[in-house]
Amino acid sequence: MSETWAKSVDLHLDLSGTRVRLRLETALRDAVRTGRLGPGTRLPSSRALAVDLGIARNTVAEVYSQLVAEGWLTARTGSGTSVAERRAAEPGPGPAARAEAAAPRYDLRPGVPDLSAFPDGAWLAAARKVLASAPRGLLGYPDPRGLPQLRTALAGYLARARGVAADPGHIVICAGFAHGLAVTCAALRSAGAATLAVEAYGHRAHRDLAQAQGLRLRPLPVDASGAVIGDADDADGAEGAEGADAALLTPAHQFPLGVTLHPRRRREAARWGGVVIEDDYDGEFRYDRQPVGALQALAPDRVIYAGTASKSLAPALRLGWLVVPPPLLDAIAAQLTAAPSGLDQLILAEFIDSGGYDRQIRRARLAYRRRRDRLTAALSRQGRHVTGIAAGLHALLELPGTGTEQDLVARAAEHGLALEGLDSFRAPGTRTGRAGLVIGYGRPAEHAYTTALARLCAVLDR
Amino acid sequence: MSETWAKSVDLHLDLSGTRVRLRLETALRDAVRTGRLGPGTRLPSSRALAVDLGIARNTVAEVYSQLVAEGWLTARTGSGTSVAERRAAEPGPGPAARAEAAAPRYDLRPGVPDLSAFPDGAWLAAARKVLASAPRGLLGYPDPRGLPQLRTALAGYLARARGVAADPGHIVICAGFAHGLAVTCAALRSAGAATLAVEAYGHRAHRDLAQAQGLRLRPLPVDASGAVIGDADDADGAEGAEGADAALLTPAHQFPLGVTLHPRRRREAARWGGVVIEDDYDGEFRYDRQPVGALQALAPDRVIYAGTASKSLAPALRLGWLVVPPPLLDAIAAQLTAAPSGLDQLILAEFIDSGGYDRQIRRARLAYRRRRDRLTAALSRQGRHVTGIAAGLHALLELPGTGTEQDLVARAAEHGLALEGLDSFRAPGTRTGRAGLVIGYGRPAEHAYTTALARLCAVLDR
Numbered sequence: 039m040s041e042t043w044a045k046s047v048d049l050h051l052d053l054s055g056t057r058v059r060l061r062l063e064t065a066l067r068d069a070v071r072t073g074r075l076g077p078g079t080r081l082p083s084s085r086a087l088a089v090d091l092g093i094a095r096n097t098v099a100e101v102y103s104q105l106v107a108e109g110w111l112t113a114r115t116g117s118g119t120s121v122a123e124r125r126a127a128e129p130g131p132g133p134a135a136r137a138e139a140a141a142p143r144y145d146l147r148p149g150v151p152d153l154s155a156f157p158d159g160a161w162l163a164a165a166r167k168v169l170a171s172a173p174r175g176l177l178g179y180p181d182p183r184g185l186p187q188l189r190t191a192l193a194g195y196l197a198r199a200r201g202v203a204a205d206p207g208h209i210v211i212c213a214g215f216a217h218g219l220a221v222t223c224a225a226l227r228s229a230g231a232a233t234l235a236v237e238a239y240g241h242r243a244h245r246d247l248a249q250a251q252g253l254r255l256r257p258l259p260v261d262a263s264g265a266v267i268g269d270a271d272d273a274d275g276a277e278g279a280e281g282a283d284a285a286l287l288t289p290a291h292q293f294p295l296g297v298t299l300h301p302r303r304r305r306e307a308a309r310w311g312g313v314v315i316e317d318d319y320d321g322e323f324r325y326d327r328q329p330v331g332a333l334q335a336l337a338p339d340r341v342i343y344a345g346t347a348s349k350s351l352a353p354a355l356r357l358g359w360l361v362v363p364p365p366l367l368d369a370i371a372a373q374l375t376a377a378p379s380g381l382d383q384l385i386l387a388e389f390i391d392s393g394g395y396d397r398q399i400r401r402a403r404l405a406y407r408r409r410r411d412r413l414t415a416a417l418s419r420q421g422r423h424v425t426g427i428a429a430g431l432h433a434l435l436e437l438p439g440t441g442t443e444q445d446l447v448a449r450a451a452e453h454g455l456a457l458e459g460l461d462s463f464r465a466p467g468t469r470t471g472r473a474g475l476v477i478g479y480g481r482p483a484e485h486a487y488t489t490a491l492a493r494l495c496a497v498l499d500r
Numbered sequence: 501m502s503e504t505w506a507k508s509v510d511l512h513l514d515l516s517g518t519r520v521r522l523r524l525e526t527a528l529r530d531a532v533r534t535g536r537l538g539p540g541t542r543l544p545s546s547r548a549l550a551v552d553l554g555i556a557r558n559t560v561a562e563v564y565s566q567l568v569a570e571g572w573l574t575a576r577t578g579s580g581t582s583v584a585e586r587r588a589a590e591p592g593p594g595p596a597a598r599a600e601a602a603a604p605r606y607d608l609r610p611g612v613p614d615l616s617a618f619p620d621g622a623w624l625a626a627a628r629k630v631l632a633s634a635p636r637g638l639l640g641y642p643d644p645r646g647l648p649q650l651r652t653a654l655a656g657y658l659a660r661a662r663g664v665a666a667d668p669g670h671i672v673i674c675a676g677f678a679h680g681l682a683v684t685c686a687a688l689r690s691a692g693a694a695t696l697a698v699e700a701y702g703h704r705a706h707r708d709l710a711q712a713q714g715l716r717l718r719p720l721p722v723d724a725s726g727a728v729i730g731d732a733d734d735a736d737g738a739e740g741a742e743g744a745d746a747a748l749l750t751p752a753h754q755f756p757l758g759v760t761l762h763p764r765r766r767r768e769a770a771r772w773g774g775v776v777i778e779d780d781y782d783g784e785f786r787y788d789r790q791p792v793g794a795l796q797a798l799a800p801d802r803v804i805y806a807g808t809a810s811k812s813l814a815p816a817l818r819l820g821w822l823v824v825p826p827p828l829l830d831a832i833a834a835q836l837t838a839a840p841s842g843l844d845q846l847i848l849a850e851f852i853d854s855g856g857y858d859r860q861i862r863r864a865r866l867a868y869r870r871r872r873d874r875l876t877a878a879l880s881r882q883g884r885h886v887t888g889i890a891a892g893l894h895a896l897l898e899l900p901g902t903g904t905e906q907d908l909v910a911r912a913a914e915h916g917l918a919l920e921g922l923d924s925f926r927a928p929g930t931r932t933g934r935a936g937l938v939i940g941y942g943r944p945a946e947h948a949y950t951t952a953l954a955r956l957c958a959v960l961d962r
Contacts, residue, residue: 071665071797108663108793109766122767153639158631165627169620174945177615177814201570203533213675213838220837247837304571305584331570335533336584352639354842375682375709376675376838380816483636 143454144490148432148478180380184211191390201331223251225369231283238468263300296426308336431480605916606952610894610940642842646673653852663793685713687831693745700930725762756938758888770798893942
């Protein structure tokens with residue numbers, strides 16, 4: 039009987055080898071889980087099954103008892119062992135068959151640095167040093183605001199490299215800029231803020247994220263002097279940030295238009311009554327003169343400075359930092375539900391303290407500057423002129439007609455080249471009228487850049 | 501005039517060496533930032549200052565122009581350069597002088613594993629392998645739900661080790677259990693859930709976190725069979741989870757009481773109408789028999805399984821995972837504002853795939869079991885009996901009288917030993933009546949355990 043039974047439930051048992059017990063247990067569990075053994079089904083006695091399968095009775099009894107403990111089976115004295123009654127598992131959708139869009143062969147979209155330039159060796163060396171020397175207690179639960187080691191290293195770095203007025207106690211470590219922005223928006227919202235002014239062109243993901251935290255958006259025009267903050271003195275009648283509680287700005291290198299916020303506008307931003315979130319995503323990469331210091335230093339009581347390792351090292355690290363005006367610190371800390379790895383924080387601190395981070399930035403700045411020069415040279419041979427090139431990893435190529443972007447992007451895709459049009463960064467409610475390509479020249483690996491550039495020129499030249 | 505001026509603002513310039521420009525710029529910026537140069541202060545002409553300092557006029561002019569660009573200074577034709585008007589920075593509180601409580605010399609509080617057992621070498625080897633072999637695109641922005649490589653590795657591991665019914669597409673990687681819980685609570689709340697049943701004894705941080713997401717708490721009694729889920733059949737008149745929308749449970753090894761959820765209760769939990777969050781924080785560490793499989797497998801359409809690397813590797817990694825019923829996946833993904841490092845995710849995937857993770861667990865299980873045996877032996881020599889010892893990294897020592905805990909904890913602290921009383925885990929609104937110590941025997945480093953144990957015995961024996 040039992041052998042038939044075992045066959046009828048498709049146990050497919052090969053019990054001749056070792057680990058008999060585990061295999062019997064797995065087979066029975068699977069049979070119950072998949073429904074081959076329905077609720078209420080009575081199982082053979084352990085003695086009967088043991089005889090039929092040629093194994094020890096004790097083994098079968100142990101398996102039964104384990105599965106009873108797990109709730110798959112029930113055992114009642116006198117009536118033997120049977121499959122437990124349970125809610126039938128609904129099948130649910132299969133594995134989300136998200137057909138990953140095949141990655142393009144060449145990619146000049148903005149927002150990602152050259153990932154092949156990640157300093158493997160130096161990063162591993164810092165990791166080795168940290169594990170060898172850091173007190174073991176640091177592998178416990180990290181301070182939700184970030185490890186003091188990293189906050190101290192960053193305070194020094196940010197003061198030195200970006201002119202940020204940073205006390206380690208005012209720094210909060212977050213899991214990349216988007217996480218920092220989400221936490222900041224949630225904190226502002228909980229403090230009563232309702233409206234966030236955003237640059238009319240920017241990352242859609244950032245706008246979405248602010249809205250998901252309950253903030254209304256108010257787009258700020260961006261002209262050749264950067265975002266229009268004030269309300270009165272602007273010639274084109276733009277409204278500015280008046281009426282907003284906070285503003286999200288990219289002062290050093292507007293994303294994606296590439297302009298630097300004019301000193302007059304910087305002062306306006308510093309004097310403005312609301313909270314400014316300064317997204318300093320690529321402030322380290324300034325080519326033609328000394329970096330413009332952070333806006334934060336002009337009004338450390340009003341500006342939340344946000345930086346990230348996503349451009350300087352790699353987005354995968356998910357490491358970012360906020361320098362927060364003291365009155366906002368607790369509200370922001372209260373919104374932190376996630377922290378980056380404490381081990382990674384120590385590695386980055388070691389990397390900064392050892393000078394490795396500065397070296398990496400200098401090397402990358404040189405490489406990106408060379409790429410920028412090749413881009414401008416190649417396009418100027420076609421009589422084209424890119425702007426926003428004083429800093430960062432992207433440039434703007436304005437196009438004459440508004441309908442032209444999508445055609446170009448589509449044509450480039452046919453040639454294995456990914457491009458992104460200016461329009462995909464435009465905030466809803468902003469008037470159209472500009473067309474262009476936002477060219478992320480930092481993204482390709484060094485060896486692929488020549489071809490990427492050639493294809494760009496070919497696509498533009500048609 | 502200018503020399504006097506420079507001295508009067510305490511520039512302390514030593515301009516004899518190199519990088520004159522940078523030092524002058526820094527000195528001036530600092531002077532403005534700290535208020536030594538007040539708003540409106542007129543600066544010497546670039547020529548006058550250059551002569552006084554014995555440097556090139558061009559250098560001074562460049563510095564002025566840089567600081568004008570940064571908004572520190574203003575320049576008006578005809579009236580020279582002066583310090584910009586700006587909002588005075590409020591001083592704000594100094595560095596949060598959080599006097600870190602001096603770490604106790606010996607620590608038997610629960611919740612943290614032996615951090616000295618972190619597998620440095622194997623982890624670094626996995627990191628090296630990942631950096632050497634993973635496609636560079638993986639260093640970009642990670643999938644917010646987690647990298648497919650880790651989700652696939654975990655699906656295999658969880659099925660094998662914990663009997664979890666896990667499709668990689670249903671796994672969400674999070675930054676440790678607390679992050680997973682916050683995200684889950686936010687998703688449940690946004691789907692209309694109002695009340696979360698929690699075990700009457702558990703982590704206060706978890707309860708706080710659920711409340712911060714807007715959920716009301718309803719404590720569930722915990723008896724010798726684990727949490728009381730059902731409402732009718734329980735002899736002591738407890739109410740159970742009736743009326744709650746979801747329940748947070750620790751079925752494999754109740755935290756902190758240490759009991760395993762009885763098979764009957766497991767079936768009740770699986771049949772229950774609400775969503776169960778299964779906190780499987782130490783399910784890998786089962787000593788006296790095969791691990792009790794995850795509750796999730798009994799009702800994969802209702803149970804959110806939550807696991808973590810915090811006990812098996814180290815809390816610092818901030819790596820956890822949820823196995824989510826497909827209908828809840830999108831709601832949970834919508835709440836993710838942070839993701840752990842993609843690099844760390846690849847390293848853990850490699851560590852699992854290479855067998856290193858299993859080896860680490862086996863080694864740790866053996867070591868913790870030995871410690872548990874030493875604990876029970878030492879206390880039984882005093883005629884004391886600990887419970888909840890079939891699994892995990894902690895045991896419960898019940899004490900006869902309710903007022904005794906705090907005395908013991910205080911006395912132990914005097915001897916450099918940190919202990920934690922049962923009462924600190926009790927949910928508000930739960931009746932008192934039990935007293936005890938929750939002894940985290942996994943926490944000390946191997947070499948410190950003997951002394952920690954001796955001090956525990958001494959304190960108890962007084």
